[in-house]
Amino acid sequence: MKFLDQAKVYIRSGDGGAGAVSFRREKFIEFGGPDGGDGGRGGDVWVEAVNGLNTLIDFRFQQHFKGATGQHGMGRNRTGAGGASVTLKVPVGTQVFEEDNETLIIDMTKEGQRFRLAGGGNGGFGNAHFKSSTNQAPNWANPGLEGDEKTIWLRLKLIADAGLVGLPNAGKSTFLAACTRARPKIANYPFTTLHPNLGVATVDGREYILADIPGLIEGAHEGTGIGDRFLGHVERTRVLLHLVSAQEEKVGKAYTVVKHELEAYGGGLTDKPEIVALSQIDVLDEAELKKKAKELEKACGQKPLLLSAVTNVGMLAALRALRDEIVRFGTEEQDEA
Numbered sequence: 435m436k437f438l439d440q441a442k443v444y445i446r447s448g449d450g451g452a453g454a455v456s457f458r459r460e461k462f463i464e465f466g467g468p469d470g471g472d473g474g475r476g477g478d479v480w481v482e483a484v485n486g487l488n489t490l491i492d493f494r495f496q497q498h499f500k501g502a503t504g505q506h507g508m509g510r511n512r513t514g515a516g517g518a519s520v521t522l523k524v525p526v527g528t529q530v531f532e533e534d535n536e537t538l539i540i541d542m543t544k545e546g547q548r549f550r551l552a553g554g555g556n557g558g559f560g561n562a563h564f565k566s567s568t569n570q571a572p573n574w575a576n577p578g579l580e581g582d583e584k585t586i587w588l589r590l591k592l593i594a595d596a597g598l599v600g601l602p603n604a605g606k607s608t609f610l611a612a613c614t615r616a617r618p619k620i621a622n623y624p625f626t627t628l629h630p631n632l633g634v635a636t637v638d639g640r641e642y643i644l645a646d647i648p649g650l651i652e653g654a655h656e657g658t659g660i661g662d663r664f665l666g667h668v669e670r671t672r673v674l675l676h677l678v679s680a681q682e683e684k685v686g687k688a689y690t691v692v693k694h695e696l697e698a699y700g701g702g703l704t705d706k707p708e709i710v711a712l713s714q715i716d717v718l719d720e721a722e723l724k725k726k727a728k729e730l731e732k733a734c735g736q737k738p739l740l741l742s743a744v745t746n747v748g749m750l751a752a753l754r755a756l757r758d759e760i761v762r763f764g765t766e767e768q769d770e771a
Contacts, residue, residue, distance in 0.1 A: 437629035439590040439667070441493035448476025448501035448517035450555035450578025453563070456509030457571070468571060470507055470561040473578045474514035476554030477501025480521045483542035487525035488632060490590050501552070504578055507560040517554055524588060527670065531587040539586065543593070551586065555579035589666070592630055594645035596756045597668030599696070600677040601688055602649030605713035605743055607631070609677065610646040612743040613753055618646060628660070630667045637753040642760050645671060650695045662699045669701045673759035675752065677713045678730055678738070685712065685726045686733035693734075707759045711739035711752055 451473025458466035479501050499522060505514030530539040530551065540549045558576030565572060598606040607618040607627050614633025631646045647664040654662045668674065682688040689710065696703045712730055715723055723740070730738045739755065741748030 437489050438491045438494055439489070439592075439630075439664075441490045441588045442497065442585065443493055443522070443588060444498045444583070444585050445479045445522075445552055446498075446500045446583035447479050447552035447554040447581035448503045449581050450474070450476045450557040451504035451506040451514040451517075452577045453558035453560035453575030454507035454509060454512075455561045455573055455575045458510070468561040468565050469509055469511050470575055471509070471512040471514065472560050472563065473507045473557030473576075474504030474516040475557050476504045476578065476581045477517035477519040478550050478554050479552040480519060481528075481530055481540065481542065481549050481551055482521050482523055483526045483528065483545055483547045484523045485526065485545050487523070488590075488592065489525065490528070490588055492523075493588060501554050501581060504554065504557050506578075507557070507575070511560075511562055514557060516557075519554070521548075522551075522588075525590055525592075527591050527593040529589045529591060531589060533585040533587070535587045535589075552582040552584065555581045591669055592632060592645055592667040593643070593670050594632060594668070595642035595672055595760045596635075596644050597671040597674050598644060598646045598677060599668065599674055600649060600692055600713075601651060601679065601682070603681075604649060604677040604679045604688075606646045606649070606677055608743040609675075609713065609741075609749075609752075610644055612746065613749060614644060616644075616646075630664055635753055635756075637750065637757050640757055640761075642757060644756075650692050652691045652695070654695045662695060665696070665699045665701065665703065669703065671706065672763040673707045673709065673756055674703070675756060676708055676710045676734075678710065680712050680714045680718050680723070680726055685730045689730060689733045707763075708734075709739065709752070709755050709759065710734045710736060711741050711748070713741055713743065715740050715747065716742040716745045 454470035456470040458469045502517035504517045528542045558578045561572045561575045613635045616633030618631040627648045648660045
């Protein structure tokens with residue numbers, strides 16, 4: 435399945451049915467009178483967050499969603515049936531924006547959450563509705579109201595507990611594959627990861643979700659490389675694991691490049707707790723490892739974790755550090771509530 439995290443969609447709710455003009459005429463009934471029924475209401479357009487989806491790929495093949503028109507009213511005071519509604523099923527974490535792609539309509543953060551994007555038009559009144567003591571035979575009825583139409587943007591921001599950030603080939607996908615059942619593409623060239631990946635990590639009996647995004651390079655906020663468009667997928671995380679490859683000649687600079695891109699993007703990413711780790715340490719000897727660890731500590735202001743996903747060194751410590759931050763974040767939320 436291909437990954438798609440943004441889609442443009444046209445929606446239109448159904449028109450209301452027209453009211454009926456009808457008069458009762460039956461044998462042996464001396465006085466008939468108007469009996470035209472009202473039109474049915476047009477169908478609505480809804481959006482619903484459902485489980486089991488993690489991409490908007492379905493909206494690449496269908497971009498138009500329209501509610502059904504309400505049925506017209508009929509004689510004998512029969513009201514027309516309402517038009518069928520249509521529902522856009524989206525992954526949890528999808529945001530719905532107006533056509534300007536800036537004005538937020540709704541943020542679908544919970545499974546089962548529903549929101550009406552466009553209400554169907556009301557049905558028109560039949561002529562029976564207009565009967566009065568001074569006008570006992572009205573020969574007109576109202577047409578149904580038109581439905582609403584608009585173009586909207588769907589933007590997916592994956593919901594995960596922890597996010598992995600770093601330069602290309604920093605070992606993010608290898609880390610994800612080593613501690614979860616996810617199987618991202620891993621190769622020895624930059625930008626192996628072209629879209630975000632999710633995996634469920636388990637440590638000491640507790641599970642949490644990890645998100646791996648494509649690597650950032652200098653100038654990503656200006657569109658260099660893949661750019662920073664995938665950073666939205668770690669906006670909802672509670673903690674970031676910043677991986678710096680031990681193969682980098684200057685690990686301090688590698689750290690600051692990514693940090694600068696996070697600051698340029700905004701979205702509160704620099705306010706999140708950050709755990710820094712020197713990855714791929716299996717390629718260094720002891721002396722070189724100490725030198726680079728010290729350089730990275732000076733750049734980030736904290737003692738970095740040392741790990742190798744290939745040899746499983748330091749992996750448990752990293753997973754526990756992430757778990758502790760996630761638990762602490764959850765405790766703070768409960769205290770605020």
